[in-house]
Amino acid sequence: MGFLSYFISGVSLGAVYAIIALGYTMVYGIARMLNFAHGDIIMVGGFVIFTVVSTLGMPPLLGIVVAVAACTLLGVTTERVAYRPLREASSLAVLITAIGVSYLLQNIALLVFGSNPRQFTSVVTLPNLVLAGGALTISSTTIVTIISCIIIMIGLTAFINKTKMGQAMLAVSEDRGAASLMGIDVNKTIAVTFAIGSALAAIAGALLCSAYPSLTPYTGSMPGIKAFTAAVFGGIGSIPGALIGGIVLGVIENLSKAYISSQLSDAIVFAVLIIVLLVRPTGILGRKINEKV
Amino acid sequence: MKKALALGMAVVMAASLTACGGSGSTTTTTAASSETTAAAADTTAAAAEDTTAAAEEAPAESAGGTLKIGVIGPLTGPAAAYGQGVRNAVELAVNEVNAAGGIGDGIMIEMNAQDDEHDAQKSVNAYNTLKDWGVQMIIGSVTSAPCIAVAAETEVDNMFQITPSGSAVECVAPDNVFRVCFADPDQGAAAAQYIGEHQLATDVAIIYDSSTEYSTGIREAFVEEAANQGLNIVADEAFTADNATDFSVQLTKAKDAGATLVFCPFYYQEASIVLSQADSMGYDPIFFGVDGMDGILTVENFDTSLAEGVMLLTPFSATEESSKAFTDAYVAAYGETPNQFAADAYDAVYAIKAAVEKSGVTPDMSVSDICEAMKTAMTEITIDGLTGAGMTWNAAGEPNKAPKAAMIVDGVYVMQ
Numbered sequence: 001m002g003f004l005s006y007f008i009s010g011v012s013l014g015a016v017y018a019i020i021a022l023g024y025t026m027v028y029g030i031a032r033m034l035n036f037a038h039g040d041i042i043m044v045g046g047f048v049i050f051t052v053v054s055t056l057g058m059p060p061l062l063g064i065v066v067a068v069a070a071c072t073l074l075g076v077t078t079e080r081v082a083y084r085p086l087r088e089a090s091s092l093a094v095l096i097t098a099i100g101v102s103y104l105l106q107n108i109a110l111l112v113f114g115s116n117p118r119q120f121t122s123v124v125t126l127p128n129l130v131l132a133g134g135a136l137t138i139s140s141t142t143i144v145t146i147i148s149c150i151i152i153m154i155g156l157t158a159f160i161n162k163t164k165m166g167q168a169m170l171a172v173s174e175d176r177g178a179a180s181l182m183g184i185d186v187n188k189t190i191a192v193t194f195a196i197g198s199a200l201a202a203i204a205g206a207l208l209c210s211a212y213p214s215l216t217p218y219t220g221s222m223p224g225i226k227a228f229t230a231a232v233f234g235g236i237g238s239i240p241g242a243l244i245g246g247i248v249l250g251v252i253e254n255l256s257k258a259y260i261s262s263q264l265s266d267a268i269v270f271a272v273l274i275i276v277l278l279v280r281p282t283g284i285l286g287r288k289i290n291e292k293v
Numbered sequence: 294m295k296k297a298l299a300l301g302m303a304v305v306m307a308a309s310l311t312a313c314g315g316s317g318s319t320t321t322t323t324a325a326s327s328e329t330t331a332a333a334a335d336t337t338a339a340a341a342e343d344t345t346a347a348a349e350e351a352p353a354e355s356a357g358g359t360l361k362i363g364v365i366g367p368l369t370g371p372a373a374a375y376g377q378g379v380r381n382a383v384e385l386a387v388n389e390v391n392a393a394g395g396i397g398d399g400i401m402i403e404m405n406a407q408d409d410e411h412d413a414q415k416s417v418n419a420y421n422t423l424k425d426w427g428v429q430m431i432i433g434s435v436t437s438a439p440c441i442a443v444a445a446e447t448e449v450d451n452m453f454q455i456t457p458s459g460s461a462v463e464c465v466a467p468d469n470v471f472r473v474c475f476a477d478p479d480q481g482a483a484a485a486q487y488i489g490e491h492q493l494a495t496d497v498a499i500i501y502d503s504s505t506e507y508s509t510g511i512r513e514a515f516v517e518e519a520a521n522q523g524l525n526i527v528a529d530e531a532f533t534a535d536n537a538t539d540f541s542v543q544l545t546k547a548k549d550a551g552a553t554l555v556f557c558p559f560y561y562q563e564a565s566i567v568l569s570q571a572d573s574m575g576y577d578p579i580f581f582g583v584d585g586m587d588g589i590l591t592v593e594n595f596d597t598s599l600a601e602g603v604m605l606l607t608p609f610s611a612t613e614e615s616s617k618a619f620t621d622a623y624v625a626a627y628g629e630t631p632n633q634f635a636a637d638a639y640d641a642v643y644a645i646k647a648a649v650e651k652s653g654v655t656p657d658m659s660v661s662d663i664c665e666a667m668k669t670a671m672t673e674i675t676i677d678g679l680t681g682a683g684m685t686w687n688a689a690g691e692p693n694k695a696p697k698a699a700m701i702v703d704g705v706y707v708m709q
Contacts, residue, residue: 002549009541054594115373117562119569119595128573139573212538214566214592222535257542263503263531 005136006258007251012142014250015149016211019204020227021234021242022156023197029237030173030193033091036098037078039224040105041198045071045205046215047113050120060123060206067202075198076191083194084187102221109217117216120209145207152200153243160239165192173237226269233273235286244284249273357400358656362387362645363423364404364638365443366435367411374588375634379435379457380406381627382635385619386642397650402642409434413442420446429660430454430667432641435634437461437506444470451661453668455644457637460584461506465690469664471671472690473637473644473680474608477507480583481514481558483696484606489522491709493579493604494554496527498547500540500567502559503531511558511583527552532563540567544576554579561589568599579604587633590704597704606696608680609636610706616679633680640678644686647674 020042027035045067052063082101086094126140160166171179172189180186208223209215226249234245252272257265276284364383366376387402395401405426407419416439420431431447431454434440440459447454448467455471456464460480465472475483488494497519502508512529519526527550530543544567547555555571555578557564564586571577582589582605589600611620611630619639623631631639645667648654652670654663671686678684681694699706 002545005545006542009539009545013539050594110369110373115370116591116593117565118593119565121594130575137574141573212566213569214538214562216562223538253536254539254542258546261531262543263533266533266535 002258005138006254008138008142010251010254011247012139012145012211012250013254014230014247015145016204016208016223016246017227017230017250018149018243018246019145019152019200019207020223021231021246022152022239023200023204024228024231025234025236025239025242026156026193026200027197028231030169031083031190032176033083033094034098034228035083035194035197036095036224036228037101037105038197038201039220039222039227040102040109041071041075041201041220042205042208042224043109043215043217043220044074044105045202046120046209046219047109048202049123049206049209050118050215053123054118054121060121060125064123064203064206067205068199071198071202071205072195075194075201079191079194084190087187106217106221113217115216117214120213120215122210122213123206124210139211141207141210145211148203148207149243149246152203153239156196156239159196165189169193229270229273232283233276235280235283238283238285241283241285248284357395357398359401359403360396360649360656361427361429362402362404362642363420363426363428363431363433364406365409365416365419365423365431365433365439366406367439368406368408370410370412372411372436374632375458376408376411376435378632378635379433379638381623382631382638383432383642385622385626386639389622390642390646396646397653400649400656409439411436411439413439416440416443417446419443424450428452429656429663430645432457432638432645434459435638437464440464441466451664453660453664455641455671457641458634461510468688468690469668470690471644471686471692473640473678473684473692474584475694475696476691477510478514480606480696481511481516482518484511484556484558484581484583485515485518485522485524487606487696487698488554488556488581489519489524493581494552495523495525496550496552497524497554497556498528498530498550498552498578499526499556500530500532500543500547500559501557502533502537502563504533504535505559507585508559512556515556515558537563538566540570541574544571544574547578548574548576552578554581557582557586560585561587561592564589564603565592565595565599568603569596572599581605584608584633590701590706591630591632597701600701601703603701604698604709605701607633607699607706608694608696609633610699610708612705613708619679636679640676640680640684643676643678644671644674644684647676 023038048067048070049063052058052066053060078101082097083094086097122141124141124144128140129138160169168184168189171184172186176186230245230249231242233249234241249269253265253269256268364380366379367373368376368380383404387404390396391401405423407422409416409419416434420443431452433456434443435458437459440456441463444454444464444467448469451469453469457473459472460474460477462476499512501512528547530546557580564582580603584607586605587607590597620631648667648670651674652666654666672688675683675685684692684694686692698709700709
């Protein structure tokens with residue numbers, strides 16, 4: 001029973017990583033840049049929900065809707081203000097800018113909300129699932145997280161493959177110049193990518209903070225880095241890769257904590273990443289170019 | 294593609310370094326100590342109210358001269374709650390002392406607080422800024438790692454330094470440095486003793502933060518003392534600052550091992566998550582924390598019913614009768630409830646006052662002469678502070694006061 005419970009909490013942790021990783025992977029796949037501010041957009045989403053739900057007393061669902069709207073706006077604005085002017089610059093310049101945006105968001109949040117941690121009220125209000133006469137308790141947040149992750153992945157894949165905008169994204173990701181010659185508005189496509197990525201960040205924020213309910217201006221930074229790792233692990237640019245990478249990462253992290261050493265779990269996670277990258281430099285699913293968004 | 298990946302991974306490594314710095318900071322910070330009595334606070338607060346504002350406003354022209362005290366602590370960044378508490382409480386105490394006629398024969402205190410963002414390098418920079426200002430004594434640094442760095446500098450300058458809350462053993466290694474709070478290991482041993490003597494449990498689990506000196510130091514002392522107390526440690530689990538959000542595995546192991554008490558030597562931020570995760574998995578042992586647990590009830594939006602029955606060693610409780618005068622004055626001035634860092638800092642100012650009066654130090658003496666006189670005087674004074682009655686210091690800089698435990702009942706601390 002112990003194993004099952006470690007495994008399930010690992011899948012739950014991994015599902016949160018996966019949703020965050022989807023945002024990284026989409027932006028990387030299409031705009032060819034690593035948006036290190038992604039983790040901090042999650043944090044902003046968390047604070048928006050906290051403000052709407054806990055401070056203003058609105059229902060959680062409204063909180064999520066407002067957060068999705070706010071994060072989308074924030075993502076598009078950052079893209080317009082900070083990244084678009086650097087579209088032709090070297091990738092290093094864009095990376096540094098992204099890190100700058102990340103620090104900017106953290107420090108603004110610090111200024112506005114202060115450094116004291118806030119207890120986040122779970123947006124999931126369903127009862128926990130108790131199995132095997134109380135020996136195994138699966139929290140409702142875990143279940144909702146895993147289900148949302150699957151829905152988002154299916155939805156995103158359908159969007160990419162079935163809609164015109166999705167096709168445009170695929171085209172931009174394969175060859176920006178050629179796409180532009182075919183009449184695709186590259187800037188608009190990238191802006192939409194950021195909008196979707198940031199909307200996902202808001203949802204990830206809601207789920208992350210519901211499962212691990214402490215909210216500070218630094219809440220997003222470590223999950224952001226782990227999720228980026230998950231994205232690389234699964235093959236950056238690949239949507240199913242992000243899902244697999246996230247869940248594998250979460251499960252490895254929890255099982256190594258449970259059976260090897262709780263001190264070494266992060267070291268083990270990153271060691272596995274290094275091994276995977278040595279064997280498959282593009283990640284688990286990275287080689288299938290046509291699956292790139 | 295490969296190039297971009299390599300670049301990306303390099304950045305991840307760099308970013309995770311900074312992230313460790315960022316989140317680690319909350320945790321490396323370290324805190325205070327024993328039990329609350331505020332006879333001193335009562336009288337001084339009353340004195341402050343009675344005195345006219347005019348007395349406060351003209352410290353520079355006073356007969357006794359002006360003593361310049363520098364405060365160093367994290368005023369911004371993740372540990373800002375601690376630094377701001379210290380800055381505010383020092384300001385409060387200094388205003389009280391000045392309003393009541395200053396130290397001894399009317400020595401007025403002038404304070405200058407500098408931000409170190411809980412960074413050792415910036416803390417030393419802050420110290421240098423204060424030296425340019427003409428500082429004569431230091432209260433700080435608030436957090437352990439910066440405190441160790443600044444102590445190395447003040448030792449060279451032979452400047453008197455008292456840290457309210459730097460609890461790592463090395464903080465007071467130089468003999469010019471004193472502290473108000475307990476050292477980390479003392480808390481671990483005291484906790485094990487308390488649990489043993491009160492027979493709270495025999496099967497004990499430990500969850501600790503292996504990435505901070507604070508948490509590991511307390512754990513080591515706890516494990517050592519637990520053997521003497523007949524405590525059976527059935528689970529000994531760690532987390533680090535980077536994965537301090539998911540405790541389900543550690544809690545499951547504690548639960549499966551049959552622990553009826555979980556010792557939690559870490560900060561309330563993590564503790565609030567531990568408590569809610571334990572609740573959601575239906576595990577209800579006694580959670581026993583140390584001073585870092587203080588603040589759990591102030592976490593915004595935290596369901597305090599989860600903390601019901603939590604025990605902690607704490608030097609200060611804002612809800613206690615004896616600290617009321619201080620708490621009221623603090624709330625009136627800064628609009629928030631003081632934490633134990635504030636209480637430690639408040640005591641630090643009164644310790645300085647007592648030692649200055651004892652030694653007859655005057656502001657026109659050299660920094661080094663002041664320090665020599667203060668070092669002797671500190672071991673001779675006894676003060677009744679917010680964090681302990683009858684506090685004394687030894688020449689090593691460690692305070693002597695009794696640790697006490699509080700239990701959270703109906704959302705307030707009840708001293709045991």
